[in-house]
Amino acid sequence: MTNDNSPSSLEEAPADIKLAVDLIYLLETNEIPPEVALSALEIVAQDLKTKINKDQ
Template identity: 50%
Template structure:
């Protein structure tokens, strides 16, 4: 049987992988959201660089 995730865009696969990783390590949702804010800010800065 085909897994629908196999056909998903890369960003969806990455999101699923990250969710699984964080859940496996039992990270509190509040901590995840704080960390994601930092990650998002870091990657937004990378987009601004030429």
């Protein structure tokens, strides 16, 4: 028997895992082809790396 008041694994997960799950859900619900999603994520990753390097 599970306790309904206990947090789920996702609620206890680190912020990056929560964000990844949200992004996967967004991509899947919008039926984004995996190749398009991966290409877009690579662009986002490069942009974020640039911002991190600029702030250092």
